[in-house]
Amino acid sequence: MTPAFTVETVDYTAAHGALRQVREAVFVHEQGVPADLERDAADPLCDHVLARDAAGGPIGTGRLTPERRIGRMAVLPGWRGRGVGDAMLAALLDRARAHRWPSVALHAQASAIPFYVRNGFLPRGPVFEEAGIVHQAMHRSLDGPATVDRFDAARATMQALAFRAGRELAIQSRELDPGLLDEPAFIEAARDLLKRGGEVRVLLHDAYAPRQARAPLIGLSQRRPSGVLFRVIEEPVDLTYAGALAFNDRGDWFERPLGHRLEGEAALDDAPRMRQLRARFQETWERARPCSEFRAIGL
Known part of the structure; x- marks a missing residue:
């Protein structure tokens, strides 16, 4: 049976169009984040994962920055609740382990906190506002007990x-x-x-x-x-x-x-x-x- 979607690590230069397509649809058009905040100079330096549907269309993105932070996690509305986010997060954690990093962090939107909790991330510090959206800093240990x-x-x-x-x-x-x-x-x-x-x-x-x-x-x-x-x-x-x-x-x-x-x-x-x-x-x-x-x- 052909899988409903696939997740792969991609080169930013080759895949930036597909990455931007998903991120702009979710962050800029759906959530109202200014385009100049969604795009930054860190993109070429990050590890990126891209989820595609069975026809090859981009449906989800995520990245891992050199500062050991997961970010730009985005899934198109029609694909939410179908395991795409979990698969992308697992791929990013695999990349972090490949780098031999002891831990990773992220800023979770308030609505996504339960998703990250289910995947082993623990909250750190108070909630804060970023790009007009309430966030919570979260952390996960990768090489030993937290x-x-x-x-x-x-x-x-x-x-x-x-x-x-x-x-x-x-x-x-x-x-x-x-x-x-x-x-x-x-x-x-x-x-x-x-x-x-x-x-x-x-x-x-x-x-x-x-x-x-x-x-x-x-x-x-x-x-x-x-x-x-x-x-x-x-x-x-x-x-x-x-x-x-x-x-x-x-x-x-x-x-x-x-x-x-x-x-x-x-x-x-x-x-x-x-x-x-x-x-x-x-x-x-x-x-x-x-x-x-x-x-x-x-x-």
Whole structure:
């Protein structure tokens, strides 16, 4: 079957016409960015990717600057929501790895922040205005764990783990982390995982606090009892672990040394460390008791 679209790295001199065609359609005509701001002297120095439809027509662009920043991500309206942006971003990350860069950054338009969160980018600093559009600076580590030291970064990390999970999402939390595990985007990602036949397993130190707070994940477990499983840690050897952790079956993980705090480290596509966390989680899971406290709550 002929693919609906292709993505390739292109030479700017040879492909600048096609790149400009997409960028001007999206940024200048659709979003009202002045043409002299959309064009800059950095273009010839950047790595560029171009998405084309089956007939060879340009449908999407993106670039990687020498300053290790991804930008000019644009997809024509009729092709949005069909994986073009994800494929272009993956190609740009591959180029960054080929350069052996430890990390990349970008300025995400406010409407695109969820897209970049799902692809492992963490917010940094306050939102700001650029070319008349609200943006958020974002960052992704490429050669090791990323430091998570802000609430919005911790929230984005949990969303990414839930969204990227294939069949499994596992969480060890003291009391279901209010602000992280009750956030609507996380719950929606968990719900989508269950629809795909996946499973969410949660280890808790305290079942009382989330029950009193009527945590949304409990309500989801009542509607999908075979998909969301809770157990409560009671063994002294397991209660000595003061941290919190989460991982999925894609090799993504997030660990916080102190479970009552948000700070920690996270990584995507780090299967060796994920397997270590899974082994420890599984040992604790087998010793923990099934949680019966949530069965009769009317949410």
